[in-house]
Amino acid sequence: MSRRTPRLFATALAAGVLLLGGCAENTSTDTPAAGASGGAFPATVGKLTLEKRPEKIVSLSPTSTEMLFAIGAGKQVTAVDDQSNYPAEAPRTDLSGYQPNAEAVASRNPDLVVISDNLNKIADQLVALKIPVLQIPAAATLDDTYRQLTDLGTLTGHRSEAEAVVQKMKDDITALTKDLPKRAEKLTYFHELGPELYTATSKTFIGTIYALAGLENIADPSDADGKNGGYPQLSQEIIVKANPDFVFLSDTKCCKQSADTVKARSGWAGINAVKNNQIVGLDDDIASRWGPRVVDLLKVIVDATAKVPA
Structure with a gap:
């Protein structure tokens, strides 16, 4: 995934809550209609009804693409x-989710388009062309992820497979967190979105994943009033003073950050994470998406922290 700047990334995660009209539907709060399960059609999610199973789906969101393939709709x-860019067999094109072009999308003759953000009012344009649109905005909680998977399952004729994916995610998360060590004090962490030191607080989706692992976020006080939408930019001084036990890097691909680059930063040598070699490189893509691979992210976090004696 070509990485957006942390500011744009934060904005995108905070924004995807636009309500769409016509046959476009936002799936962040709606639940599938009663009776719309398995492969039954017509299938309804909120105000969007598909009369038959879509066979030409266009996804303009990496997370939605991962979800569609995970539930068997690939x-x-x-x-x-x-x-x-995941999975590898996804039919990647030059279509843009950041600067979407309705004509380019329509030329693919889709019977369903899945988007994350209504950038360029792409949903309105596609609705005007009588093309069904489903918005899968950035999840705020794991429950949002579970609901989005189920909604996609309903609309693609893979409801049972989607429910199975959700259940496996829940089971895997339970298995990863049920035996976490009991600590007198929580381990602290800094999650790095980019070398400009943008980060995410516990109020964000990524923050809830760290909370499952029992960690405390050093960024929380910096955005106590919520003015930064959960994505503040910290100063070097704040981070050094907070002295996190772990530094997790979600900018290893985009910005080539690593344990070595962090250790070379002025003033960081005394941070516990640096002194104890507890700088963890993450896969940028997995750390910036809210699909089924959040389980993989949680496993990396749990495995890293498990090495620290209780």
Whole structure:
């Protein structure tokens, strides 16, 4: 995934809550209609109803692409945006999710388009062309992820498979967290979005994943009033003073950050994370998406912290 700047990334995560009209539907709060399960059609999610199973799905969101393939709808996906790099068999194109073009999307003759953000009012334009649109905005909680997977399952004829994916995620998360060591004091961490030191607080989706691992976020006091939407930019001085036990880097691909680059930063040598070699490189893509691979992210976090004696 070509990384957006941390500011744009934070904005995108904080924004995807636009309500769409017509046959476009936002799936952040809506639940599937009663009776819309399995492969039954017509299938309804909120105000969006599909009369038959879509066979030409265009995904303009890397997370949605991952979700569609995870629930068994991959063969129905005929085109994905230029950032959808997982799984490898996803039919990647030059379509953009950041600067979407309605004509380019329509030329693919889709019977369902899945988006994350209504940038360029792409949903309105596609609705005007009578193309069904489903918005899968950035999740705020794991429950949002579970609901989005189920909604996609309902609309693609893979409801039972989606429910199975959700249950496996829940089971895996339970297995990863049930035997966490009891600590007198929580381990602290700094999650780095980019070398400009943008980060995410516990109020964000990524913050809830760290909370599952029992960690305390050093960024929380810096955005106590919520003015930064959960994505503040910290100073070097604040980070050094907070002295986190761990530094997690979600900028290893985009910005080539590593344990070595962190250790070389002025003033960071005395931080516990540096002194104890507890700088953890993450996969940028997994750390910036809210699909089924959040389980993989949680495992990396749990495995890293488990090495510290209770």
